[in-house]
Amino acid sequence: xxxxxxDSKACFTTPHDAQACNKRxxxxxxxLYVLGGKWKISIITSLGFGKKRYxxxxxxVKGISGKVLSRELKEMExxxxxxxxxxxxxxxxxxYELSExxxxxxxxxxxxxxxxxxxxxxxxxxx
Amino acid sequence: xxxxxxDSKACFTTPHDAQACNKRxxxxxxxLYVLGGKWKISIITSLGFGKKRYxxxxxxVKGISGKVLSRELKEMExxxxxxxxxxxxxxxxxxYELSExxxxxxxxxxxxxxxxxxxxxxxxxxx
DNA sequence: AGTAATGGTGACATTTAGGTAACCAGCTCC
DNA sequence: GGAGCTGGTTACCTAAATGTCACCATTACT
Numbered sequence: 357x358x359x360x361x362x363d364s365k366a367c368f369t370t371p372h373d374a375q376a377c378n379k380r381x382x383x384x385x386x387x388l389y390v391l392g393g394k395w396k397i398s399i400i401t402s403l404g405f406g407k408k409r410y411x412x413x414x415x416x417v418k419g420i421s422g423k424v425l426s427r428e429l430k431e432m433e434x435x436x437x438x439x440x441x442x443x444x445x446x447x448x449x450x451x452y453e454l455s456e457x458x459x460x461x462x463x464x465x466x467x468x469x470x471x472x473x474x475x476x477x478x479x480x481x482x483x
Numbered sequence: 484x485x486x487x488x489x490d491s492k493a494c495f496t497t498p499h500d501a502q503a504c505n506k507r508x509x510x511x512x513x514x515l516y517v518l519g520g521k522w523k524i525s526i527i528t529s530l531g532f533g534k535k536r537y538x539x540x541x542x543x544v545k546g547i548s549g550k551v552l553s554r555e556l557k558e559m560e561x562x563x564x565x566x567x568x569x570x571x572x573x574x575x576x577x578x579y580e581l582s583e584x585x586x587x588x589x590x591x592x593x594x595x596x597x598x599x600x601x602x603x604x605x606x607x608x609x610x
Numbered sequence: 611a612g613t614a615a616t617g618g619t620g621a622c623a624t625t626t627a628g629g630t631a632a633c634c635a636g637c638t639c640c
Numbered sequence: 641g642g643a644g645c646t647g648g649t650t651a652c653c654t655a656a657a658t659g660t661c662a663c664c665a666t667t668a669c670t
Contacts, residue, residue: 381525422618468591550630551627
């Protein structure tokens, strides 16, 4: 019963059961995948300030290409993080916005930001 | 002053200041990088159950190659997540363990696991 | 008819991450 | 001296992520 930090901190609920352990690892990788890559965080941040059209995102998320933007948006839509609405204006306009479901993700992102900020300080201060 | 979810949930501290925004995005990517890739979470999980030697990790982290393991360990060491101790036994043995600093990361990982678990349920239940 | 804006898509090239297998030094056992 | 263990490193190769650039249909304006 001496498995150190993880159990003692009650951060990992299940101990040495390989299957539960693997499920947990997969869950973590799922989340990392949903948030990972070069652009997702920027897109979420941009949409965090309000709904945007495709061309607005293309302008605001600096450096992204049209192809990658549309792919990322599609993926985030199938992950239910984003709502896509086609307006029947002339010419046609498409609006993207964060979904309500995406709100669950914001505290997670917040923690990533906090830890990253502190970590950067820590690393640059190391001799 | 209508920038929706993010501010209303107080999840992003600073509003529409581009520089602060970018710093935050970088911080998030730092964290994602520290935890990202195919193996880091598995290594942390394995070391979470107690200190391990190189060859033990090679056996327990199933599928990893020696090259990648040593690279990941080095990187995690420079990120101060891991302590490396050379024991002067014969033959020489090297022990790896999670650092105290790494404990700060465990709640973050915990959140990733929780969200990932719920998200998987959500996605498979979608029509 | 020509130009520009909308929201994209497709073929291809490049970059990065990860995998394979051979090799090495130091030591021990036989 | 040969085989086997330790903890690695190296050169080379494949696969995945990302970037570039050309292209498309629709509508509107001039």
